[in-house]
Amino acid sequence: xxxxxQDPGPFxxxxxxxxxxxxxxxxxxxxxxxxxxxxxxxxxxLLMSVYSSGNEDGRFTAQLNRASQYISLLIRDSKLSDSATxxxxxxxxxxxxxxxxxxxxxxx
Amino acid sequence: xxxxTQSPTHLIKTRGQQVTLRCSSQSGHNTVSWYQQALGQGxxxxxxxxxxxxxxxxxxxxxFSGLQFPNYSSELNVNALELDDSALxxxxxxxxxxxxxxxxxxxxxxxx
Numbered sequence: 424x425x426x427x428x429q430d431p432g433p434f435x436x437x438x439x440x441x442x443x444x445x446x447x448x449x450x451x452x453x454x455x456x457x458x459x460x461x462x463x464x465x466x467x468x469l470l471m472s473v474y475s476s477g478n479e480d481g482r483f484t485a486q487l488n489r490a491s492q493y494i495s496l497l498i499r500d501s502k503l504s505d506s507a508t509x510x511x512x513x514x515x516x517x518x519x520x521x522x523x524x525x526x527x528x529x530x531x
Numbered sequence: 532x533x534x535x536t537q538s539p540t541h542l543i544k545t546r547g548q549q550v551t552l553r554c555s556s557q558s559g560h561n562t563v564s565w566y567q568q569a570l571g572q573g574x575x576x577x578x579x580x581x582x583x584x585x586x587x588x589x590x591x592x593x594x595f596s597g598l599q600f601p602n603y604s605s606e607l608n609v610n611a612l613e614l615d616d617s618a619l620x621x622x623x624x625x626x627x628x629x630x631x632x633x634x635x636x637x638x639x640x641x642x643x
Binding site: 427457464465466467468469472510516517518519520521522523524 | 564566571572573574575576579586587589619621623631632633634635636637639
């Protein structure tokens with residue numbers, strides 16, 4: 424079983440729509456959780472950390488469910504610039520474990 | 532910009548050759564991690580260096596080796612290149628082994 428599993432998508436949504444997707448992780452001892460964004464052929468960039476209480480950053484909301492071992496990301500009022508691959512990342516120890524990514528395409 | 536730089540940007544090698552990739556960490560960061568990202572996959576952890584010592588290693592063979600220098604810059608060396616080594620190689624630096632990691636732009640390696 425992979426350490427982090429994500430729905431690869433693609434999610435193809437119109438501008439202004441809300442899109443949400445999840446990932447699951449296998450290591451219950453994991454302590455840190457993140458969403459990274461990766462544009463085509465570029466490096467991953469930290470979008471937001473994910474806290475147990477859930478957190479929001481502008482149009483982005485992340486939730487963590489430790490009991491079910493899943494993490495979610497919701498994007499409200501999608502913009503064209505939100506088109507990217509979103510990587511779910513878990514940090515069980517010194518390394519980052521990445522999912523394969525969920526591709527989101529926002530169309531005009 | 533994260534302040535993490537990598538060189539070269541692109542590289543083409545043939546099977547069996549050796550390659551060295553370089554990374555310059557963000558100022559003040561003493562930890563560097565290397566990742567391999569194959570097309571369509573998420574980055575896979577290769578190893579991490581903390582204050583010039585290997586701090587952990589992923590599931591990669593010994594022909595993948597690394598170094599970290601006193602100024603915290605780092606190298607990834609790959610011997611006996613195989614076609615499957617073709618990937619984007621990313622380094623990430625952090626203030627310590629448990630802190631948020633910031634990625635460089637990567638080196639895209641093609642093995643023919």
